[in-house]
Amino acid sequence: MQDERPTNLGDIDPAQVDVATDPKPKRARRRKVQPMPALLEPWAEKAKARMEKRPASPGVMMEPRGDLGDFRAVAPHDNHEVWSLQIHDAFGTRSxxxxxxFMEQLRALCGQNWNDQTKAWHPSEVELNAALNFINSIQPRNEAEAALAAQMLAVHFMTMRVSASALNTGDARTASVAAKLARTYAAQMDTLQQVRGKRRSTRQHITVKHEKHIHSHQHQHIAAWGCATPDPAPLQFLESIMPPQSNNEPASFAAAPRCQAKARSGKSCRSAAVNGKRVCRMHGGMSPGAPKGEANGRWRTGAWTLEARKLRADAMRLLDAVAELAP
Incomplete structure (x- = not known):
């Protein structure tokens, strides 16, 4: 079925057009706006107080300069002197x-928008104002910190654009570059904190203290004409605070039995043997030994266990005794 509607507006006869029955395009139904929850009211007041404490952004407008497509930054209001002070304070300089x-470098970092009126590309004032606000939020104290802040801004822009490309394409190399840029931004933040003296130092500080200790000893002096009896009070005090010595410990470490194993040098080991063992802890003194009975890994028939060998030895001694008694 062909459409009989005229394509040219000059072919339309107003007398034949029925406005009442002619279908009209339907407007999209507007979504109903919900009222703000009441619990957000106290938070909004606090957020407003925090926002008012933040430093005011200088703002900037790009104005065409000449017919060569060049632009210059001007104040967004009528007080150019105050705006100039804000710009100088934002970069931490008076030059x-x-x-x-710095403004030319920031403008090169930002994108451009097409203007239908002038039929030309204009610098993006939104991105330029955001970049200037970023520098102002860091509040550089001098030109060096302003340069570091501008570098951080450039790395941030690259990180966002490379990350968006990596998410859209799924390229692993692009994602790796985005990760490196993110680490670079974190390193720049650490550098800024270190320059301002707010970063914790990892250097070790060694403090040498000279302490004076006084030791009191009880001696027995022997005179030519007799022996001097020491005062028993200090000895009784030391015995009361010293823990009692256990009976199974040797009186002196030097008197403890030595290990009977040989060291790698071929000489006997000079370490103290474990209590109840013939070797030290390094030569197996702490080991409980091989498991007994069938739990041993070399268990076969049980003919060579301790019990079997003891039984055979007792039987041989009994046979020898019987042989001696025989005539």
Missing amino acids: PSTVAV
């Missing part, structure tokens, strides 16, 4: 040349 260089 107009430094401000001009």
Whole structure:
């Protein structure tokens, strides 16, 4: 079925057009806006107080300069002197040349938008104002910190664009570059904190203290004409605070039995043997030994166990005794 509607507006006869029955395009139904929850009201007041404490952003507008497609930054309000002070304070400098260089570098980082009125590309004022606000939030104290803040801004822009490309394409190499850029930004933040003296130092500080200790000893002095009896009070005090010595410990470590194993040098080991053992802890003194009975890994028939060998030895002694008694 062909459409009989006229394609040219000059072919339309107003007398034949029925406005009442002619279908009209339907408007999209607007979504109903929900009222703000009441619990957000106290939070909004606190957020407003925090926002008012933040430093005011200088703001900037790009104005065409000449017919060559060049632009210059101007104040967004009528007080150019106050705006100039804000720009200089944002970059931590009093030099107009430094401000001009930084503004040109920030404009190169930002994108461009097409203007239908002038039929030309204009710098993006939104991105430029965001970049200037980023520098102002860091509050650089001098030109060096302003340069570091500008580098951080450039790394941030690259990180966002490379990350978006990695998410859209799924390229692993692009994702790796985005991760490296993120680490670079974190390193720049650490550098800024270190320059401002807010980073914790990892250096070790060794403090040498000279302490004086006084030791009191009880001696027995022997005179030519007799022996001096020491005062028993200090000895009784030391015996009361010293823990009693267990009976199974040797009186002196030097008197403890030595290990009977040989060291790698071929000489006998000079370490103290474990209590109840013939070797030290390094030569197996702490080991409980091989498991007994069928739990042993070399168990076969049980003919060579301790019990079997003892039984055979007792039988041989009994046979020898019987042989001696025989005539």
